Amino acid sequence: MNDFAKHLTYKNRINFGSFYTPKKYVDIVKMWMHVYAINGQWTIMDPSCGYGAFFQLKEEYKDNRYIGNDIDSVAIKKAKGYFPFVEYFNNNLFTNTQRKNYKIKENEKLIIVGNPPYNDVTSQAHQNIKKESIEMDKDIQTRDYGMTSMLAYNKLKADYVIILHPLSYLIKKANYNSCIKFFNNYNLIEHIIFNSQEFANTSKTMGFPIIVAMYKRNENKGITYNDILNKQFRTIEGESFIINGRDYVCKYIKKYPNNDRYEQEILFYTMRDINALKRSRTFIKNRESNAVDVDPSKLSFYCYVDCFKKFAETPYYMGNFDVPFIYNEFKSIEDDVLKISKYEHQDIFGKQKDSPKIESINKVKNYINKVLEY
């Protein structure tokens, strides 16, 4: 079976968030289900099933009831061809989200699997393409279809939820808060992180971390944001990281526009995460809505961010992190980052006589490498 929605144009794939799951991740889900002794008594539902990649679970789980749903009737037609044993629905998951609309009994043991559509309706990426929006009930409305899907799974009271979703839903505080009704009721019991570029046809965009996550329902005793900050995450490449295990430069400077003004006006573009930094500008000449006023006594920190953008080769799984650094060792490169950024942005800092020395550049690069390996 082909891995992606062949019947959709690139524009519609973005609109429906229709990037289909590679088989190897379905196999990981299969393995976890073994570990947790899931047997034939469980109903397995993919509420946004596309062509039905997850129904390959049938190879292992032969006696289960399977339910598929997708808003896209053409995808459902395809799925029916591949997986005729599934009971299909063609509903919008985001309205009237109730078990009875999918013929599931209140006491039925339910596992939700799948790969919800990710389509942040406010994000900068693909802004020219994302136009249409799907109707959502107020109680599960968010700015992203994937986060709304998480709230829908909570409404369906699935006992287990085994899905792929952007790691940013967990690690970015604002996203975590949008999904709080889900996280309050679910614990993360298994996971692995991989690069979004593994999805067919998404290599045009910058890779971001996706987590394959197995959640178990535990009402009002779910995962807290503090648990997430201290959790050891693992990637498919065998790396691991803890968010609280590093220091971040944003702790010491302002990331977002505010009312602070200084005699010497230096402006910096709003700082979001590392992936956003790679796409955006750093020092800017003109005041605009995204401009942050730089406190001149902290200029070197901003120059460090500028150098980080220029030199850092960041692994994909750090794409949603703030810019990391090591405070105690920063003094050793402070003059170097100032020199490099001032030379790089002479339109802002005025004409600079000397270009930065190669030793300066190497010192900064070494510091950044150390920060990344930390």
Ligand SMILES: C[S@@+](CC[C@H](N)C(=O)[O-])C[C@H]1O[C@@H](n2cnc3c(N)ncnc32)[C@H](O)[C@@H]1O
């Ligand atoms: C990322 S694809 C995943 C497909 C499949 N689960 C897989 O893993 O290969 C997301 C799917 O969500 C569907 N979708 C988007 N919005 C939906 C909604 N409101 N209700 C149901 N399905 C929706 C899209 O049509 C698309 O097929």
